[in-house]
Amino acid sequence: MDLGLTGRTALVLGTGGGIGRGIAEAFAAEGAHVACADRRMEAAQATADAVGGTSTRAFAVELGDRAAEQDLICQVEQALGPVDVLVNNTGGPPSTAATAVPIDTWRDYFESMVASVINLADLVLPGMRERGWGRLVTSSSSGVVVPIPMLGISNTLRSALLGWSKTVALEVGPDGVTSNVVIPGRIASRAALDRDVLRAEQQHRSVDEIQQDYLVRIPARRYGTPREYGDAVAFLASDRAAYVNGAILRVDGGMIESV
Incomplete structure (x- = not known):
C-alpha cells in the first residue's frame, strides 16, 4: 500500500529514544524527508545515521524554549522544506504523585510537554492549511485512559493534549489537515x-x-516493537488516513482494559 508520504517532510520529536527512532524509520521507509529532533544532538544524529537516506537530517531542540522551537522549524524548512507532518513525541516526567508536587515542577513540565507541542503546531499549521494538506500526530500514554499510579504529572499533562488535539481537529479539518493521538502499550x-x-x-x-x-x-x-508503533503513526500521517481525524489510536496489543 502506497501511503503517499514520498517527498513529504516529517518532523519527529524525541528521536533519541526507541519509539522516536521507530517512527523515524517508518517515515523514511515510505520515502519521506525525515527531520530527527531531540534535545541531545548526538542522539538525534545517531537515529538519523541509523535511518540513513539522503533526506534525513538531525536537529537539536530544547522543548520549552520558544526561541529554540522557532529556530527548529526554520532549520527544518531550510534543510528539507515546509513541514507536512509534525509528530509530537515528547519525553515524560519523573515518577511522582499527583499531590504535593511543587507548582514550579508542574510549570516546567507543562512548558516542555504541552506548551511546546502547541507552539510547534501553531508554527507549522498556517503552511499546512495554505497548502491544503497536513498531519499532526501526538504520541501520548496509556495513562490518559487508565491513570498509572505514581505518574501524576504525565497522566495530567498528556490528558490536556487529548482535548487540545481533538479541538484542533475540528478547526483544521476543513483545510485538509488532520490531528490525531496515538497511545502506546508496552513497547x-x-x-x-x-x-x-x-x-x-x-x-x-x-x-x-x-x-x-x-x-x-x-x-x-x-x-510491541518501536517500528510497529512507528508504522501506526505513519499510517495516520498518510493519504490513506485522510478521513481519520480527531481520533485516538491504541497500539497496545489489546493491553488497555477499558473500552
Whole structure:
C-alpha cells in the first residue's frame, strides 16, 4: 500500500529514544524527508545515521524554549522544506504523585510537554492549511485512559493534549489537515526495558518476573516493537488516513482494559 508520504517532510520529536527512532524509520521507509529532533544532538544524529537516506537530517531542540522551537522549524524548512507532518513525541516526567508536587515542577513540565507541542503546531499549521494538506500526530500514554499510579504529572499533562488535539481537529479539518493521538502499550524501547529493570530492583524480583506481570495482561502476549508503533503513526500521517481525524489510536496489543 502506497501511503503517499514520498517527498513529504516529517518532523519527529524525541528521536533519541526507541519509539522516536521507530517512527523515524517508518517515515523514511515510505520515502519521506525525515527531520530527527531531540534535545541531545548526538542522539538525534545517531537515529538519523541509523535511518540513513539522503533526506534525513538531525536537529537539536530544547522543548520549552520558544526561541529554540522557532529556530527548529526554520532549520527544518531550510534543510528539507515546509513541514507536512509534525509528530509530537515528547519525553515524560519523573515518577511522582499527583499531590504535593511543587507548582514550579508542574510549570516546567507543562512548558516542555504541552506548551511546546502547541507552539510547534501553531508554527507549522498556517503552511499546512495554505497548502491544503497536513498531519499532526501526538504520541501520548496509556495513562490518559487508565491513570498509572505514581505518574501524576504525565497522566495530567498528556490528558490536556487529548482535548487540545481533538479541538484542533475540528478547526483544521476543513483545510485538509488532520490531528490525531496515538497511545502506546508496552513497547520494547530502551526506556521501557530500563523501567522493568528498575522495578525489578525495587521489588527484589527478576526482570523476567516483572515482564511476565505485563505479558499476562497483553492479549498479544508480547511487547510491541518501536517500528510497529512507528508504522501506526505513519499510517495516520498518510493519504490513506485522510478521513481519520480527531481520533485516538491504541497500539497496545489489546493491553488497555477499558473500552
